[in-house]
Amino acid sequence: MCGIVGVVGLQDCAETLLDSLKRLEYRGYDSSGIVTRAAEGFVMNRAVGKLGALSATMRDRPLSGRSGLGHTRWATHGGVSERNAHPHIANNKVAIVHNGIIENHAALRDELRAAGHEFASETDSEVLAHLFLAAFDQGMSAQEAGAAVLSQIEGTFALAAMHVDHPDMMIVARNASPLAIGLGDGASFVGSDAIALAPLTRNVIYLKDNDFAIVTPDSAQIFDAAGVSVHREVVIVAASQGMVDKGGFRHFMEKEIHEQPDAIAHTLAAMTGTDGTLSTPLSRDDLQAIDGIVMLAAGTSHYAAMVARYWIEALARVPVSCEIASEYRYRKPVTGAFTTAIAISQSGESLDTLMAMRHAGEAGLRTVGLVNVPESTIAREASLVMPTRAGPEIGVASTKAFIAQLTALICFAAALAEARGSIDAQRRDEIHEHIRGLPSIIGRTLGLFDDIRPLAHSLTTARSALYLGRDVLFPVAMEGALKLKELSYIHAEGFASGEMKHGPIALIEEGLPVIALLAADEVMGKAASNLQEASARGARIILVTEERAAHVVDFADQVITVPNVDPLLAPLLLTVPVQILAYLTAFEKGTDVDQPRNLAKSVTVE
Numbered sequence: 349m350c351g352i353v354g355v356v357g358l359q360d361c362a363e364t365l366l367d368s369l370k371r372l373e374y375r376g377y378d379s380s381g382i383v384t385r386a387a388e389g390f391v392m393n394r395a396v397g398k399l400g401a402l403s404a405t406m407r408d409r410p411l412s413g414r415s416g417l418g419h420t421r422w423a424t425h426g427g428v429s430e431r432n433a434h435p436h437i438a439n440n441k442v443a444i445v446h447n448g449i450i451e452n453h454a455a456l457r458d459e460l461r462a463a464g465h466e467f468a469s470e471t472d473s474e475v476l477a478h479l480f481l482a483a484f485d486q487g488m489s490a491q492e493a494g495a496a497v498l499s500q501i502e503g504t505f506a507l508a509a510m511h512v513d514h515p516d517m518m519i520v521a522r523n524a525s526p527l528a529i530g531l532g533d534g535a536s537f538v539g540s541d542a543i544a545l546a547p548l549t550r551n552v553i554y555l556k557d558n559d560f561a562i563v564t565p566d567s568a569q570i571f572d573a574a575g576v577s578v579h580r581e582v583v584i585v586a587a588s589q590g591m592v593d594k595g596g597f598r599h600f601m602e603k604e605i606h607e608q609p610d611a612i613a614h615t616l617a618a619m620t621g622t623d624g625t626l627s628t629p630l631s632r633d634d635l636q637a638i639d640g641i642v643m644l645a646a647g648t649s650h651y652a653a654m655v656a657r658y659w660i661e662a663l664a665r666v667p668v669s670c671e672i673a674s675e676y677r678y679r680k681p682v683t684g685a686f687t688t689a690i691a692i693s694q695s696g697e698s699l700d701t702l703m704a705m706r707h708a709g710e711a712g713l714r715t716v717g718l719v720n721v722p723e724s725t726i727a728r729e730a731s732l733v734m735p736t737r738a739g740p741e742i743g744v745a746s747t748k749a750f751i752a753q754l755t756a757l758i759c760f761a762a763a764l765a766e767a768r769g770s771i772d773a774q775r776r777d778e779i780h781e782h783i784r785g786l787p788s789i790i791g792r793t794l795g796l797f798d799d800i801r802p803l804a805h806s807l808t809t810a811r812s813a814l815y816l817g818r819d820v821l822f823p824v825a826m827e828g829a830l831k832l833k834e835l836s837y838i839h840a841e842g843f844a845s846g847e848m849k850h851g852p853i854a855l856i857e858e859g860l861p862v863i864a865l866l867a868a869d870e871v872m873g874k875a876a877s878n879l880q881e882a883s884a885r886g887a888r889i890i891l892v893t894e895e896r897a898a899h900v901v902d903f904a905d906q907v908i909t910v911p912n913v914d915p916l917l918a919p920l921l922l923t924v925p926v927q928i929l930a931y932l933t934a935f936e937k938g939t940d941v942d943q944p945r946n947l948a949k950s951v952t953v954e
């Protein structure tokens with residue numbers, strides 16, 4: 349949920365730290381700070397608010413030094429304030445930045461206070477700085493100090509610490525929160541993900557849980573929790589500077605909406621075998637052995653799971669249970685016939701989803717990670733990875749990753765169905781052909797920005813909005829509502845159309861916007877009559893549908909049409925207008941589209 353960076357061995361490293369933080373700001377932006385090891389010791393700037401506040405401070409008070417740490421915060425322990433901002437410095441000797449939650453921080457703080465330590469903040473992270481201070485003050489080496497501190501703490505962490513007497517060294521460690529070590533030419537780096545290090549190096553080492561490392565300008569010695577030296581491979585990562593710029597768009601989200609045709613094409617390529625037919629990383633035998641699937645995800649990824657359930661059950665006749673990861677994590681699920689758990693996560697770092705996947709694995713299910721970041725923790729821990737290839741998604745509101753998830757999931761459903769004999773190869777290839785055509789069809793929906801802009805403007809004053817969808821479009825209604833509320837802060841709820849008459853229809857009042865998703869499918873008539881019930885009570889019906897179905901709801905107040913598409917693929921196509929609607933409404937309202945308040949791109953706390 350926070351972003352951390354560190355550098356050793358780079359002249360005037362402060363600007364590099366600030367630049368890396370800009371690429372991590374999507375992880376949290378309540379406050380930020382940078383500390384460097386200058387000639388006189390540690391010097392630090394911190395600021396509340398987005399990174400622009402820190403940039404201004406850095407201009408007024410530049411920091412010198414060839415090593416330092418940086419942090420951008422999403423508050424967990426301790427309110428949003430300058431004194432709770434990271435980095436934290438203990439006794440002018442140990443500086444630290446941390447992402448995660450130290451569960452036993454209170455007890456440790458009491459012990460340290462009893463030993464004479466004084467604290468300047470309310471954060472659990474500052475306790476870590478004092479633990480390292482105590483270890484070094486006892487004369488421990490960096491390796492001994494790393495093992496000693498890790499043996500005392502419980503919880504999740506990605507941390508980087510420096511001691512003022514060792515200016516060219518960082519101690520870095522992780523458990524459940526992501527951390528990458530970057531090996532440069534005469535300098536070394538650490539960051540919450542490879543995107544932070546993209547312009548600096550592509551040679552990256554990913555620590556495993558409870559690893560720690562001693563990082564110097566030309567080395568990274570890695571140890572396990574017991575302090576035993578271990579080897580971790582150096583990987584060449586794909587992230588590059590060009591992949592993390594706005595490319596001329598106003599926002600990352602706008603760019604990523606436009607990248608959706610490519611996201612589909614690249615993900616489809618990853619789900620196509622050498623023989624040109626739909627395939628998955630699971631073997632035919634694996635697919636035939638699947639008796640039931642548990643889908644584990646959060647937020648938008650959970651809605652992708654909900655769409656996939658309709659596809660998998662209809663095509664492959666395999667039961668699917670869609671679980672909200674944070675709920676599943678602490679349940680005592682009866683796994684029964686469920687043999688496979690698919691953890692769906694754009695970041696591959698959502699702790700709720702990671703812990704739910706571990707929970708499923710402990711219950712004996714085979715775990716598959718459907719992730720957009722191949723080097724992520726979920727990818728590394730799953731028994732098998734089914735990749736989406738959307739490219740780095742920087743906007744906090746997920747768009748192209750969702751479309752890529754749906755692409756991978758429809759491919760998986762068709763391949764699973766054919767392997768189990770519930771559809772034949774011809775039907776599988778028909779579906780494949782439809783998916784192949786999607787990038788150009790989706791590309792045509794990108795022309796809807798101008799049509800939707802006036803509608804978005806009219807929504808900016810709405811107090812609330814309902815999204816309705818039936819069958820496979822119900823999860824898309826949920827996703828549309830999430831997009832509107834997380835971007836424009838307008839309350840919105842998604843409902844199954846058929847559910848309205850069981851209570852929510854009481855919400856209908858004159859002019860209430862109801863965004864209705866409808867496709868030319870088996871339930872089109874039922875969905876239309878559900879909308880009639882809302883319209884008859886004064887709702888403002890905004891219909892989002894295929895061209896061939898627009899006539900079905902002739903009482904709609906506004907209609908947004910997309911090209912006709914096979915009913916199986918309607919969820920992908922109808923998602924784009926609701927993404928555009930949410931984006932433009934937020935843009936019109938002036939909210940921060942790429943970094944909405946209170947949110948972070950990767951929720952790495954439970």
Ligand code: AGP
Nearest residue numbers: 647648649693694695698745746
């Ligand atoms: C998406 O618009 C949201 N920002 C959020 O719900 C997100 O989908 C959720 O946090 C899950 O993230 P993940 O896919 O990286 O696990």
